[in-house]
Amino acid sequence: MSATQRRVRAAVLHGVGEPLGVEEIELAETGPHQVRVRLAASGVCHSDLSVQQGRLPFMFPTVLGHEGAGVVEEVGSAVTRVSPGDHVVLGWNPPCRRCFYCLAGQPMLCDIGLAEALGSPYGTAAGVPLIRGLGVGAFAEATLVPEGSAVPVDPKVPLEQVALVGCALATGVGAVANIARVTLGSSVVVVGCGGVGLCVVQGARLAGASQVIAVDRVAAKLALAESMGATASVDSSAGDALDQVRALTEGRGADFSFEVVGRPETIRLAYSAARRGGTTVVVGAGSDADVVPFNAMELFADAKALFGCVYGSTDPDRDFPMLVDLVARGDLDASSLVTRRIGLDDVNEAFVAMEAGEVVRSLIVFGGH
Numbered sequence: 048m049s050a051t052q053r054r055v056r057a058a059v060l061h062g063v064g065e066p067l068g069v070e071e072i073e074l075a076e077t078g079p080h081q082v083r084v085r086l087a088a089s090g091v092c093h094s095d096l097s098v099q100q101g102r103l104p105f106m107f108p109t110v111l112g113h114e115g116a117g118v119v120e121e122v123g124s125a126v127t128r129v130s131p132g133d134h135v136v137l138g139w140n141p142p143c144r145r146c147f148y149c150l151a152g153q154p155m156l157c158d159i160g161l162a163e164a165l166g167s168p169y170g171t172a173a174g175v176p177l178i179r180g181l182g183v184g185a186f187a188e189a190t191l192v193p194e195g196s197a198v199p200v201d202p203k204v205p206l207e208q209v210a211l212v213g214c215a216l217a218t219g220v221g222a223v224a225n226i227a228r229v230t231l232g233s234s235v236v237v238v239g240c241g242g243v244g245l246c247v248v249q250g251a252r253l254a255g256a257s258q259v260i261a262v263d264r265v266a267a268k269l270a271l272a273e274s275m276g277a278t279a280s281v282d283s284s285a286g287d288a289l290d291q292v293r294a295l296t297e298g299r300g301a302d303f304s305f306e307v308v309g310r311p312e313t314i315r316l317a318y319s320a321a322r323r324g325g326t327t328v329v330v331g332a333g334s335d336a337d338v339v340p341f342n343a344m345e346l347f348a349d350a351k352a353l354f355g356c357v358y359g360s361t362d363p364d365r366d367f368p369m370l371v372d373l374v375a376r377g378d379l380d381a382s383s384l385v386t387r388r389i390g391l392d393d394v395n396e397a398f399v400a401m402e403a404g405e406v407v408r409s410l411i412v413f414g415g416h
């Protein structure tokens with residue numbers, strides 16, 4: 048393929064705290080096990096902001112964006128799983144299928160796929176080697192990824208709708224289906240109703256929970272949660288959220304609770320908001336500097352299950368096509384998660400809006416599809 052196609056516009060981050068610079072990059076030649084994908088749409092996720100602000104350590108320069116979908120443009124000589132023209136959702140942790148974790152049925156913990164995706168430059172910006180942001184590099188007109196990162200999906204479903212499968216939907220719905228295994232008729236509380244939290248709400252409704260209590264301090268997000276299936280809202284800025292959840296659950300707390308913020312106070316709230324013998328899943332990505340207090344008695348006496356959550360325990364090859372199908376059938380509402388459709392040049396404004404809590408998701412939409 049021509050070098051022209053490998054030269055694309057991308058939002059490049061050169062260091063912590065700097066704005067993203069939209070500039071031309073040059074993708075490397077497609078290696079035997081690599082796939083070049085022309086992006087159609089790319090969601091702006093909180094983890095991208097965390098890298099820019101230095102809370103999530105990373106290497107520079109890099110192209111952020113890890114929630115994208117597009118069309119395969121070129122495949123390496125050894126690639127058989129996709130062909131040019133295929134529609135794909137990009138995953139940020141391609142399972143290697145041969146490490147300890149993959150063989151143990153926990154591909155989201157694969158310690159080879161992501162290391163390979165991050166381990167070597169995949170292109171250059173002004174001659175300087177570039178690292179694929181969070182393994183994907185989706186804030187660009189095109190990216191070059193390991194073949195396992197490109198998951199083929201039904202081409203009849205608009206790519207703008209399926210972009211969010213790669214992070215928000217995989218994580219949020221996966222937390223419900225793969226980790227908590229929410230049961231029919233159960234009660235669920237969701238602490239934090241950003242993009243991923245709203246996917247937890249939708250997943251809980253799909254799983255047949257009879258009560259889904261949304262907790263947030265932003266009224267607009269609570270309204271959105273109710274439109275997506277929450278049966279009650281708790282405004283955590285008005286009164287004690289735990290008291291309000293207990294009042295809605297006969298004083299016991301919910302069967303399942305999800306924390307989708309990543310802060311000690313909200314993790315503690317989610318744990319307290321689960322009933323005795325219930326299940327708490329920590330979906331939010333917190334910092335290793337934050338400590339959450341639990342007393343020793345409650346940990347045994349309340350007999351709760353406390354789970355971590357990496358990528359919703361998703362197996363991309365198994366789950367992405369299923370999630371796309373649920374989007375196509377209208378069982379999952381991806382469009383309402385998108386507050387703003389923007390261009391690549393608007394990415395810095397999208398970061399500001401996300402930090403201010405003004406948007407659930409900004410979706411970068413690329414032309415040509």
Ligand SMILES: [Zn+2]
Binds near residue numbers: 093095214215
């Ligand atoms: Zn994300």
Ligand SMILES: [Zn+2]
Binds near residue numbers: 142145147149154
């Ligand atoms: Zn592996």
